[in-house]
Amino acid sequence: MAVKDKKEPTKSTRKSKVAGKAKFSKETYIKWFKDMLLIRKFEEKAGQLYIQQKFGGFCHLYIGQEAIVAGTASACQKGDKHMTAYRDHGHPIALGTDPRVLMAELYGRTTGCSKGKGGSMHFFDKEVNFAGGHGIVGAQIAMGAGLAFAEKYNETDNVAFVSMGDGAVRQGALHETFNMAMNWKLPVVFIIENNNYAMGTSVERTTNVTDLSQIGASYEMPSKSVNGMSPEAVHEAIEEAASRGRRGDGPTLLDIRTYRYKGHSMSDPQKYRTKDEVAEWMEQDPIEHCKSVVLENKWLDDKGIKEIEDWVKKEVKESVEFAENSPYPEAKELYEDVYVEENYPFIVEY
Numbered sequence: 001m002a003v004k005d006k007k008e009p010t011k012s013t014r015k016s017k018v019a020g021k022a023k024f025s026k027e028t029y030i031k032w033f034k035d036m037l038l039i040r041k042f043e044e045k046a047g048q049l050y051i052q053q054k055f056g057g058f059c060h061l062y063i064g065q066e067a068i069v070a071g072t073a074s075a076c077q078k079g080d081k082h083m084t085a086y087r088d089h090g091h092p093i094a095l096g097t098d099p100r101v102l103m104a105e106l107y108g109r110t111t112g113c114s115k116g117k118g119g120s121m122h123f124f125d126k127e128v129n130f131a132g133g134h135g136i137v138g139a140q141i142a143m144g145a146g147l148a149f150a151e152k153y154n155e156t157d158n159v160a161f162v163s164m165g166d167g168a169v170r171q172g173a174l175h176e177t178f179n180m181a182m183n184w185k186l187p188v189v190f191i192i193e194n195n196n197y198a199m200g201t202s203v204e205r206t207t208n209v210t211d212l213s214q215i216g217a218s219y220e221m222p223s224k225s226v227n228g229m230s231p232e233a234v235h236e237a238i239e240e241a242a243s244r245g246r247r248g249d250g251p252t253l254l255d256i257r258t259y260r261y262k263g264h265s266m267s268d269p270q271k272y273r274t275k276d277e278v279a280e281w282m283e284q285d286p287i288e289h290c291k292s293v294v295l296e297n298k299w300l301d302d303k304g305i306k307e308i309e310d311w312v313k314k315e316v317k318e319s320v321e322f323a324e325n326s327p328y329p330e331a332k333e334l335y336e337d338v339y340v341e342e343n344y345p346f347i348v349e350y
Helices: 026-051 066-075 090-095 099-106 139-153 172-184 212-219 231-246 275-282 286-296 302-324 331-335
Strands: 081-083 160-165 188-194 223-227 252-257
Touching: 026 066, 026 090, 026 099, 026 286, 026 302, 066 090, 066 188, 066 231, 066 286, 081 139, 090 099, 099 302, 139 160, 139 172, 139 188, 172 188, 172 212, 188 212, 188 231, 212 223, 212 252, 223 231, 231 252, 231 286, 286 302
Parallel strands: 081 160, 160 188, 188 252, 223 252
Antiparallel strands: none
């Protein structure tokens, strides 16, 4: 049965102190701050470059949602698998991918993580077990369960983390997947990155069940709503869900409530929400929260914070330089990395 986290931010209760008592180690808070700041600045630069027409296609920024991937990355183990939708820039950064190859992918260069063939929506990095970046809404839900099935079949203790937006939960494949995942007790954690809007349509306009954690109830899937603006809350929820999967007890559904500060994509005028609403959510910014915890506990001083900020600035700058100095793919690359099975029955000779 769905369990409601009473600390989860709602329209009437989402204001909170930026800083608070440290629940985790010095190293964890500094890493959270460093990783989330790198994601934020990478995304801000990506947005600027897109406007300058340095690269094309679609571009969906993760600004505001960084605590979800930060808390997930700190709570998972090395062999765990990760899959998400097309708002996929933050996930590989949190898992350890070099931002240079990600920026090169945005630019469509051969040095990109998908050899310049995927662009913004199709980041992949096998080295950190990031299985994409997928452009078809909801497709990753079933495919992610497939990753979990493989882990169970191979008798590992790894878990698959499958992220989706609140709009993707309307896809029929979700229900088929939930049924199979519970029936087979797959080690999978389904993460709803609930930023309140499916493109420009609010959750309230798409369903009368606004607590999305309740979707798991009919499958008797353990479910919970989580404060997605808090890396601590995300870490704890992910750790609990992952432990359940590793024990062989099956899936968990987490409705992680967050907020994107920017539009759905770069072409979104955001007329469906007010500036006051955005500003209210920004009051509990997870990056500022971690920075305040680090300073209040005297783990770093202003100089130490400045050193991290300078390092992040340097990483983003070098990522752009790396991308712009990398070559475009040659025409023959169109025929590389394409699945072909010789003498397959459907091949017809004329």
